[in-house]
Amino acid sequence: MAYQIAKEIGAMATTLCGKLDAIILTGGVAYNKRITNWISEYVGFIAPIELVPGEDEMLALAQGALRVVEGKEIAKIYENEVKF
Structure with missing residues (x-):
């Protein structure tokens, strides 16, 4: 895993x-x-x-949902499924 991370960096x-x-x-790494x-x-x-260090993904998701609920951001709705 560390080798792959280093390659990507x-x-x-x-x-x-x-x-x-x-x-x-x-994150956790x-x-x-x-x-x-x-x-x-x-x-x-x-x-x-x-x-x-730390996993802040859930906080980021919650903050994004709150911005939508408060009207500060518009929710993105993806209508078309992409086929690969």
Whole structure:
């Protein structure tokens, strides 16, 4: 998993021409020192590594629903199913 994360960070850094202020590792993976240290060894030369542990997905979903309920945002309704 750490290897794949490092590859993806490298790919994304390339699309930004290496102009990154920081690489931020979030979610549950940021709690795992072994994984974050390994990732840092491989991509730390690109930009400083910042850790923001925690799973905030449910909070983000709740905040989005609240914005719709309060009329601050319009709910997106996807009518057509995309076939692959």
